[in-house]
Amino acid sequence: MKKPHKVLVIGGGAAGLVAAVAAGRNGAEVIVLERMDRVGKKILATGNGRCNLTNINIDLKRYHSSYPKFVKGVLNQFNLHQTLDFFEQMGIAYKIEDAGKVFPMSEQASSVLDVLRYELQLLKVQEECNAEVIKIQRKNNQFVLSLKDGRKITGDKVILATGGKSSPNLGSNGSGYELVIPFGHKLISPFPALVQLVLDAWFLKRLKGVKFDGKVSAVADNNVLQTEFGEVLFTEYGISGPPILQLSRKAGEILHQKKSRPYIFIDVFPDLSEDQIENMILSRFSYHPEKSIEFSFVGMMNKRLIPVILKEAGIEDLNKSCAQINAKERKNIVNILKNWQIPIKGTQSWMQSQVTAGGIDVRDIDPNTMESKLIPGLYFAGEIMDVDGDCGGFNLQWAWSSGYIAGEVAAKA
Numbered sequence: 001m002k003k004p005h006k007v008l009v010i011g012g013g014a015a016g017l018v019a020a021v022a023a024g025r026n027g028a029e030v031i032v033l034e035r036m037d038r039v040g041k042k043i044l045a046t047g048n049g050r051c052n053l054t055n056i057n058i059d060l061k062r063y064h065s066s067y068p069k070f071v072k073g074v075l076n077q078f079n080l081h082q083t084l085d086f087f088e089q090m091g092i093a094y095k096i097e098d099a100g101k102v103f104p105m106s107e108q109a110s111s112v113l114d115v116l117r118y119e120l121q122l123l124k125v126q127e128e129c130n131a132e133v134i135k136i137q138r139k140n141n142q143f144v145l146s147l148k149d150g151r152k153i154t155g156d157k158v159i160l161a162t163g164g165k166s167s168p169n170l171g172s173n174g175s176g177y178e179l180v181i182p183f184g185h186k187l188i189s190p191f192p193a194l195v196q197l198v199l200d201a202w203f204l205k206r207l208k209g210v211k212f213d214g215k216v217s218a219v220a221d222n223n224v225l226q227t228e229f230g231e232v233l234f235t236e237y238g239i240s241g242p243p244i245l246q247l248s249r250k251a252g253e254i255l256h257q258k259k260s261r262p263y264i265f266i267d268v269f270p271d272l273s274e275d276q277i278e279n280m281i282l283s284r285f286s287y288h289p290e291k292s293i294e295f296s297f298v299g300m301m302n303k304r305l306i307p308v309i310l311k312e313a314g315i316e317d318l319n320k321s322c323a324q325i326n327a328k329e330r331k332n333i334v335n336i337l338k339n340w341q342i343p344i345k346g347t348q349s350w351m352q353s354q355v356t357a358g359g360i361d362v363r364d365i366d367p368n369t370m371e372s373k374l375i376p377g378l379y380f381a382g383e384i385m386d387v388d389g390d391c392g393g394f395n396l397q398w399a400w401s402s403g404y405i406a407g408e409v410a411a412k413a
């Protein structure tokens with residue numbers, strides 16, 4: 001009988017653990033090498049501890065890569081339904097929430113990690129923690145991995161599932177890129193995505209903690225790149241909240257290219273037209289023409305927002321009465337409320353970002369097998385590749401799909 005392949009999985013995150021299950025199920029002897037003191041730290045942090053494990057609206061449009069065609073085949077080969085079956089058979093009952101987001105019924109990310117580890121135990125997969133791989137070598141048709149602590153581990157196949165550079169406190173520090181660049185793999189310059197935006201504005205300290213449901217757009221060179229709705233939160237460095245994370249991919253790309261300056265446009269009252277807001281202001285002014293312009297907005301918007309909006313509209317004297325406000329000033333206020341334009345200075349750092357845009361160039365990877373076209377026997381899985389998805393379960397789906405294919409093929413090939 002043919003001796004089983006010995007498959008070495010570098011990285012015990014979402015992609016690596018699923019790859020290890022798939023390789024184990026296909027008869028391989030598998031070792032997972034993880035640099036942290038335990039596997040799956042990032043899985044535990046996903047979905048605010050609830051793990052948004054996929055999305056029922058998986059669509060190519062929700063993924064970004066320099067070569068988007070690569071993504072299609074991978075997501076079809078181990079698709080949404082196979083993913084849901086895979087987890088259900090291991091014990092994860094699931095529920096679907098807003099915008100198609102799928103969560104375990106337990107509402108615990110830890111349950112996802114628990115069932116994966118249980119499956120690995122059944123398959124006798126060996127988990128080696130505190131095992132950071134610092135070098136990959138090819139010797140006599142075998143791979144020799146050098147660990148930071150001096151150990152050397154040999155195997156027939158290697159699956160590289162070391163993630164990107166986002167949230168390095170959870171293990172992924174970009175070290176995986178360095179392992180394959182010496183073999184000729186190219187790196188599409190990575191930048192943080194699904195991350196808060198840093199704004200260039202005088203009022204940030206004053207607005208820290210102010211929240212509202214708004215419409216936000218990322219704009220560059222007078223082109224609207226993307227528009228999102230939802231809860232926006234001002235912070236001392238800039239702006240945060242779910243719609244901002246979604247915009248951050250496009251804004252981050254513009255910043256990374258350094259060709260033009262992106263802006264954020266905020267609509268504070270997306271449900272009202274400019275005319276409706278102006279009429280509302282006029283009637284408020286007519287009830288109490290004696291009120292200061294600042295006080296006249298109390299009850300219509302967050303009190304801390306009022307002086308900032310008025311100053312941005314060019315009104316310096318906030319004690320001026322409503323009766324003293326002329327038509328031009330009133331229109332300026334309406335304009336700021338509907339089209340508040342703020343320059344974006346940057347994004348928050350890798351530490352705050354949820355996903356890495358860019359990564360290993362997928363043109364050197366076979367999308368049917370996830371095998372390197374440059375190093376036979378070496379496979380890629382997950383975020384290490386130049387593929388990232390929107391917020392909403394799309395990134396974990398990428399990790400599960402690419403991980404499963406890599407594990408299955410590595411064991412069988």
Ligand SMILES: Cc1cc2nc3c(=O)[nH]c(=O)nc-3n(C[C@H](O)[C@H](O)[C@H](O)COP(=O)(O)OP(=O)(O)OC[C@H]3O[C@@H](n4cnc5c(N)ncnc54)[C@H](O)[C@@H]3O)c2cc1C
Nearest residue numbers: 011013014015035046047052133163171382383393395396
């Ligand atoms: C806070 C947070 C919340 C998120 N929530 C969601 C969500 O709800 N839904 C969703 O779809 N996506 C979410 N994401 C994104 C998603 O978690 C990632 O895209 C996904 O986990 C990537 O999986 P991966 O296995 O490729 O990489 P990772 O999960 O980053 O795993 C890589 C592993 O490799 C290890 N490693 C790295 N280098 C080495 C080395 N040299 N030697 C050995 N081991 C190494 C790391 O320690 C790590 O354990 C979230 C991300 C964050 C940070």
